[in-house]
Amino acid sequence: MPVPELIRIVSRDSPMALAQVERVRAELAVLHPGVRTAVVPVKTTGDKWLGDLSQVEGKGAFTKEVDAALLAGEADLAVHCVKDVPADRPLPAGTVFAAFLKRDDIRDALVHPGGLTLDELPPGTRIGTSSVRRIAQLAATHPHLECVPFRGNANRRLEKLAAGEADALLLAVSGLERIGRTDVISEVLSPETMMPPIGAGILALQCREDDTELIDAVSGLGDPATHREAAAERMFLHVLQGHCNSPIAGYARVDRSGELSLRACVFTPDGKTRLNAHEWAGRLDPATLGTSVAVALLRQGAREIIDGIPH
Numbered sequence: 001m002p003v004p005e006l007i008r009i010v011s012r013d014s015p016m017a018l019a020q021v022e023r024v025r026a027e028l029a030v031l032h033p034g035v036r037t038a039v040v041p042v043k044t045t046g047d048k049w050l051g052d053l054s055q056v057e058g059k060g061a062f063t064k065e066v067d068a069a070l071l072a073g074e075a076d077l078a079v080h081c082v083k084d085v086p087a088d089r090p091l092p093a094g095t096v097f098a099a100f101l102k103r104d105d106i107r108d109a110l111v112h113p114g115g116l117t118l119d120e121l122p123p124g125t126r127i128g129t130s131s132v133r134r135i136a137q138l139a140a141t142h143p144h145l146e147c148v149p150f151r152g153n154a155n156r157r158l159e160k161l162a163a164g165e166a167d168a169l170l171l172a173v174s175g176l177e178r179i180g181r182t183d184v185i186s187e188v189l190s191p192e193t194m195m196p197p198i199g200a201g202i203l204a205l206q207c208r209e210d211d212t213e214l215i216d217a218v219s220g221l222g223d224p225a226t227h228r229e230a231a232a233e234r235m236f237l238h239v240l241q242g243h244c245n246s247p248i249a250g251y252a253r254v255d256r257s258g259e260l261s262l263r264a265c266v267f268t269p270d271g272k273t274r275l276n277a278h279e280w281a282g283r284l285d286p287a288t289l290g291t292s293v294a295v296a297l298l299r300q301g302a303r304e305i306i307d308g309i310p311h
C-alpha cells in the first residue's frame, strides 16, 4: 500500500501538544521509516483566552483552529487530546478519527510545592483549577480547600503556581509526563479520589475522511483496547449532552480478560449530589455500553442536574 511521502501534522502549539506530536512522529517513523513529517503549530481560542471558557463557546475552544487547518488542506493529520474534543456533536464534517494511540495514565496528580498529600493540605489552601469536574469533587471530599480560577497550558500553570497565584494544583499525570515535569507531583490521586474526565490520557489522530491513503498509513498506530474505551466514553458523553459547566467524569477500562466496563458520574457543582453508574459491556458493543451508562444516569436525574447549571 502506498504511503504519503510527506505528512503535515497540525496541533496546538503548547509544549504538551508539541510533545504529543513528537510521539506521533516517533511512532510513524517506526511504522513507515521512509515517511517525512512536518509540524504545523496553531494557536487555539482556548490558548489565547484565559478567562471563563464558557464565554468563548467553551466546546471546541482547543480544537477549532486545528480542525480548520485540516479541512483547509494546510495539514494532513491533526493530533488531539480526546478530552478536549467535543463529544456532544459529531466530529467536524469531512473529518474522521483514524487512530487512538495507546492510552496514557488517566489519573490526576496533586502538585504541592511543599510535598503534602491532598489529605494533608491545611484548611484554606488555594487549589488552582478552573475545572468544574475537579471543583465539584474537591468540594465533596475536601470542603475546607478553596479553588481559585486557573487557566493556561500546564507549563504556564506551573509558573503561576511558582509565582504564588495558588498554593497547589491539580493536573493530569499524562500531561505532566508529556512535558517532562512529573518531578512536581506530590501525590497521584486514584480514580476513586478524583474521577478522571472522559477521554483522559488518550491522543486521537484525525484526518480528512477522503484521505484514504493517509488513513491507511496511520491506522496502524491505533491501539484496539484504547479504541474501545474511547468509543464507550465518547458515546456516553454524547447521549448525556453535557455543557462546559456540567461536572461529568468517568472512564472505561478493558480488563486483563478483555472485558470492557464503563463507570461514570454526574455531580452538582457543589459536589453535594453525585450520581454513579458502572456497567460491564457483556454482549454490548462499546458505543451501546456508553449509551446504557448514560441512560442509567438519566434515570437517576442527570438531565435535571445538567440543565439546572447555568451555562
Ligand SMILES: NCc1[nH]cc(CCC(=O)O)c1CC(=O)O
Binding pocket: 081, 082, 083, 084, 154, 170, 171, 172, 174, 175, 199, 200, 201, 202, 203
Ligand atoms: N485542558 C488541557 C488538557 N487537555 C488534556 C490534558 C491532559 C492530557 C490528557 O488527558 O490527554 C490537559 C491538561 C490537564 O487537564 O491537566
